[in-house]
Amino acid sequence: MAADVGADAALVAPAHILITGASSGIGAALARYYARKGMRLSLVARNEERLEQVALECRKAGARTEWNTIDVVHSEAMRSWIEECDGRQPIDMVIANAGIGGENVIAPPAGESLSVSRDIIETNVLGVTNSVIPLLPRFVARGKGHVVIMSSLAAHVGLPDAPLYSASKAAVRVYGHGLRRLLGPKGIRVTVVCPGFVATPMSASVPGHPPFLWSVERAAARIVSGLGRGKREISFPWQLAALTRFAAVLPPSLIDPLLQRTRRGRT
Numbered sequence: 001m002a003a004d005v006g007a008d009a010a011l012v013a014p015a016h017i018l019i020t021g022a023s024s025g026i027g028a029a030l031a032r033y034y035a036r037k038g039m040r041l042s043l044v045a046r047n048e049e050r051l052e053q054v055a056l057e058c059r060k061a062g063a064r065t066e067w068n069t070i071d072v073v074h075s076e077a078m079r080s081w082i083e084e085c086d087g088r089q090p091i092d093m094v095i096a097n098a099g100i101g102g103e104n105v106i107a108p109p110a111g112e113s114l115s116v117s118r119d120i121i122e123t124n125v126l127g128v129t130n131s132v133i134p135l136l137p138r139f140v141a142r143g144k145g146h147v148v149i150m151s152s153l154a155a156h157v158g159l160p161d162a163p164l165y166s167a168s169k170a171a172v173r174v175y176g177h178g179l180r181r182l183l184g185p186k187g188i189r190v191t192v193v194c195p196g197f198v199a200t201p202m203s204a205s206v207p208g209h210p211p212f213l214w215s216v217e218r219a220a221a222r223i224v225s226g227l228g229r230g231k232r233e234i235s236f237p238w239q240l241a242a243l244t245r246f247a248a249v250l251p252p253s254l255i256d257p258l259l260q261r262t263r264r265g266r267t
């Protein structure tokens with residue numbers, strides 16, 4: 001949709017992309033999608049074996065690829081590696097994708113525990129800011145850069161299965177849109193990505209059949225195409241995007257009984 005395409009910053013094809021959560025699922029698919037000659041990829045996740053395997057595939061496809069096993073929660077480790085990567089070649093795009101979800105965040109009957117709530121907020125919110133903030137002064141000084149934040153359609157509604165996961169995705173969605181309004185005039189692009197269900201280990205961990213499930217390759221292709229067109233928000237599939245946006249504007253008294261029926265977790 002043309003109205004969603006940002007006009008405040010020039011569109012430049014990225015030559016160096018940093019991706020967090022690149023060892024699996026959407027992050028790994030994005031790394032593979034972007035991997036080609038002339039591209040530099042800097043990949044972050046915690047699992048060494050899986051991350052190294054993805055990096056190897058990207059190198060085979062022709063991309064100069066480096067990787068590091070860092071927990072995105074560790075702000076100093078993230079800052080220092082991001083600055084190192086940017087020093088080797090300026091980073092054009094950061095994709096803050098690492099996140100926890102699926103069965104690990106499904107709320108038991110009395111709600112999430114304190115430790116799960118801390119893990120969700122630290123990984124899904126602070127993990128995003130730890131990945132993005134070290135680059136912002138550099139992007140502003142260069143007058144260019146593209147920040148990509150992985151949110152979710154769950155950001156539009158508080159899901160009874162995962163209240164804190166929904167809240168974490170709402171937080172980074174709003175952060176991304178605010179950041180663009182702050183930095184857009186300085187030439188910085190910010191895109192918020194809101195997927196519905198994508199077939200990854202995360203979604204597979206939840207029992208049942210998620211509606212409108214997309215393959216990870218299809219999701220990566222849609223994200224890359226939207227980023228290439230400078231979209232401010234990339235949401236898919238359209239059916240779930242329309243439903244969640246509509247649900248978000250209904251009064252809670254109307255939408256609560258409907259959303260309560262979506263609960264699939266432990267009752």
Ligand SMILES: NC(=O)c1ccc[n+]([C@@H]2O[C@H](COP(=O)([O-])OP(=O)(O)OC[C@H]3O[C@@H](n4cnc5c(N)ncnc54)[C@H](OP(=O)(O)O)[C@@H]3O)[C@@H](O)[C@H]2O)c1
Nearest residue numbers: 021023024025026045046047071072098099197198200202
């Ligand atoms: N799949 C869906 O249906 C769906 C829908 C909407 C939004 N999303 C979002 O999309 C993103 C990717 O999810 P996915 O479905 O691809 O899940 P996934 O296959 O489980 O991948 C998650 C990635 O995040 C990394 N990660 C998790 N915690 C981390 C940490 N503390 N530090 C560094 N890396 C960490 C994981 O790597 P390590 O375990 O190696 O650290 C892995 O590479 C998430 O933000 C998720 O919330 C997914």
